[in-house]
Amino acid sequence: MLDLAKYAPALKQYYSNTRVENMVYRDHPFMAMLAKDENFYGKNLPLPIIIGTPQRRSASFAIAKANGSTSTLRDFLLLRKKDYSLASIDNETAEASENDKGAFLKAITVETDGAFQAAAISMASSLFRDGSGAIGQIAAGGIAGAVVTLADPEEVVNFEVGALIQFAAAKSTGALRDGGATLGIIAVDRDLGKITFDANVSTITAAAALDFLFMEGDRNAKLSGLEAWLPLVAPITGDSFFGVDRSIDPVRLAGVRIDGTAMPIEEAFIKGGARVNREGGNPDVALCSYGKWEQLNKALGSKVQYNVVQAYGRADIGFQGIAIKTNKGVMNVIADPFCPDDRAYLITTKSWKLYSLKKAIRILDLDGNKMLRETNADAVELRIGGYTQLGCNAPGHNGIIFF
Numbered sequence: 001m002l003d004l005a006k007y008a009p010a011l012k013q014y015y016s017n018t019r020v021e022n023m024v025y026r027d028h029p030f031m032a033m034l035a036k037d038e039n040f041y042g043k044n045l046p047l048p049i050i051i052g053t054p055q056r057r058s059a060s061f062a063i064a065k066a067n068g069s070t071s072t073l074r075d076f077l078l079l080r081k082k083d084y085s086l087a088s089i090d091n092e093t094a095e096a097s098e099n100d101k102g103a104f105l106k107a108i109t110v111e112t113d114g115a116f117q118a119a120a121i122s123m124a125s126s127l128f129r130d131g132s133g134a135i136g137q138i139a140a141g142g143i144a145g146a147v148v149t150l151a152d153p154e155e156v157v158n159f160e161v162g163a164l165i166q167f168a169a170a171k172s173t174g175a176l177r178d179g180g181a182t183l184g185i186i187a188v189d190r191d192l193g194k195i196t197f198d199a200n201v202s203t204i205t206a207a208a209a210l211d212f213l214f215m216e217g218d219r220n221a222k223l224s225g226l227e228a229w230l231p232l233v234a235p236i237t238g239d240s241f242f243g244v245d246r247s248i249d250p251v252r253l254a255g256v257r258i259d260g261t262a263m264p265i266e267e268a269f270i271k272g273g274a275r276v277n278r279e280g281g282n283p284d285v286a287l288c289s290y291g292k293w294e295q296l297n298k299a300l301g302s303k304v305q306y307n308v309v310q311a312y313g314r315a316d317i318g319f320q321g322i323a324i325k326t327n328k329g330v331m332n333v334i335a336d337p338f339c340p341d342d343r344a345y346l347i348t349t350k351s352w353k354l355y356s357l358k359k360a361i362r363i364l365d366l367d368g369n370k371m372l373r374e375t376n377a378d379a380v381e382l383r384i385g386g387y388t389q390l391g392c393n394a395p396g397h398n399g400i401i402f403f
Contacts, residue, residue: 015112015363028124029319029336030226030287032311033349040355040389045078047242047391051252074253076242076391080357081131081223084364084385085119087111091378108382115384118160119361122215123223125158125338127354127390128287128345130227132171133218135159138211146183146197151210153193154289154341161185164216165197167207172220178205182216226287226345229392230255230400249396251279256346256399265292265403266299266324269333272346272401273326281348281397282328285309285321288344292403293335296322307332344401351394357387 026032052072058064089111125135135158142149150156159165163185167177181204187196201207228241234250234257235241246253256275260268269286276283288296297304304322309332311317321332331346339345354360363370364383372381392398 015116026317027337028120029309029311029334030127030338030347031120031124031354032314032317032319033285033309034127034352034354034390035312035349036360037353037355038358038360040078040080040357040387045355045389045391046075047078047393048073048075049253049393049395051249051396072249074244076244078242078355078389078391080355080387080389081221082385082387083119083122083126083222084383085115085122086384087115087382088374088377088379091380112382112384115382116361119384119386121158123361123386123388124336126222127225128227128336128338128340129222129225130171130231131222131224132212132220133214133222134168134171134212135215135218136213138209138213140209142209143201143207146200148195148197148201148213150193150195152341154291154337154339156188156190156193156195157337159185159188159195159213161188165195166214166216166219167201167204167211168214168219169206169208169211171212176214176219177207177211180216181205223389225390226400229390229395230257230345230398232257232343232400232402252396255395256281258399258401260344260401260403264299265296268401268403269296269324269331269344269346270326272344272399273324273331276346276348276397276399277327279396281346281351281394281399283326283331283346283348283398284329285347285349286324286331286333286344287336287339287347288333289339289341290335290337291341292339292344293322293333296333309334342403344403346399346401348394348397351397352390352392355389355391360386360388362386 050071050073054071055069056064056067089108136155137151139149139151164182165185166180166182168174183197183199183204185195186198231254235246235254237247239246244253256279258268258272258275273283307321307323308318309321319334321334324331324333361384364385370382374381
C-alpha cells in the first residue's frame with residue numbers, strides 16, 4: 001500500500017522550489033518583482049531610514065557651531081504576519097485510485113496546486129492592502145437579498161466560491177458585524193462585480209451598504225501592503241506605523257501623493273513620475289488595475305511603447321509594461337489584478353523587499369512530514385503557509401496617484 005512515508009519523496013520532487021515559484025509568481029507582477037529576503041529570524045526586524053541631514057550650517061561659522069541639529073533617523077520595527085492554506089484528501093479517494101496509474105498523483109496535485117494558488121492570491125492581494133484584511137467594499141445600494149455589488153468591480157478577483165465572508169462598517173476599527181458571523185459565497189459574477197451568498201445579507205445583524213468584506217479570520221491579521229506604506233491620505237499627528245510617527249515628514253515616511261482626478265491619465269503618470277523624481281526617487285515601475293492600463297494604452301495610441309519587466313531573479317518570468325519617460329529614466333506601467341482601480345502606485349523597486357521566515361510560501365514541514373494524518377477524519381492533510389512582512393527603506397522614493 002502507498003503510505004505517507006513512501007509517497008513523500010515524490011511530493012518533494014514534484015513540488016520543487018522552481019515549480020512552486022512558477023505557480024506563485026507567474027500571474028502576480030508586484031509579488032514577482034519584489035526582492036526576497038528569507039532570513040526574517042528572531043522577534044522583529046528593524047528597518048532604519050534617514051529622513052533628514054544635520055542642519056548645522058550657516059553663512060556664519062558661529063551660528064553653525066552653535067546649532068545642535070543632527071541627522072534625523074527613524075526605524076520601522078517590522079513584525080511578521082502568518083498566513084495558511086490547507087489541502088485535504090480523504091483516504092477512500094486515495095485508496096480507490098491507487099491501482100489507476102497517475103490518478104492518485106492527480107488527486108494530490110489538484111488539491112495541493114489549489115492550496116498553493118490560494119496562498120499566492122492571498123499574498124498578492126495583501127501586498128496592495130493596508131493590513132486590515134479588507135478585500136472589498138459593498139457599493140452604495142449594493143445589497144439585493146443574497147447578492148452584493150462591489151464598489152470597485154475590479155476587486156472581484158479577491159473572491160472565490162466557497163469562501164466564508166465577514167462584514168464590518170470600518171476596515172480596522174470597531175467590531176465585526178453580528179459577532180463575526182459569516183456568509184458563504186455560492187456564486188461570483190466577474191463581469192459585473194457581484195457576489196452571491198448562501199443566505200440573505202440581512203441575516204448578518206446590521207450589515208449594510210458600504211460595509212467592508214473580509215475572509216473569515218483575516219481582520220487586522222494580514223501583512224501591511226502598499227496601501228499601508230503609501231496611504232491615500234497623508235498621516236497626521238499620532239500616527240504610529242511599525243512604531244514610527246510618520247506625520248513629522250509625511251512624504252519621506254509615507255510617500256508622494258498625486259491627485260490625478262482632473263487630468264488625462266497619461267499626464268497623471270508623467271506628473272507622478274516627476275514628483276517622485278523630485279523627492280530623490282526613480283520609479284521604474286508603476287502598478288495599476290487592468291482597467292487603468294487599458295485606458296492608458298488607448299490614450300497613448302500610436303505613441304505607446306512597450307517594455308518587458310522581469311521578475312526578481314527569474315529571467316523566465318516577465319510582464320509587459322507601457323513605457324513612460326521620467327527625468328531619471330523609464331517607468332514601466334504594469335497591470336496587476338490586485339491593484340484597486342482608483343489608484344496607481346509608482347514604485348522604486350530597489351527600495352522594497354518581501355521579508356519572510358524561510359520561503360514566503362512553502363509546505364510547512366518542521367517535523368519532516370510533508371503530509372499528515374488528520375486526527376478527526378479519515379484523511380490526510382498538507383499544510384502550506386508562511387510568515388512574512390513587506391518592508392520599504394525609502395517610502396519617499398515612491399508615490400501613489402489617486403484617480
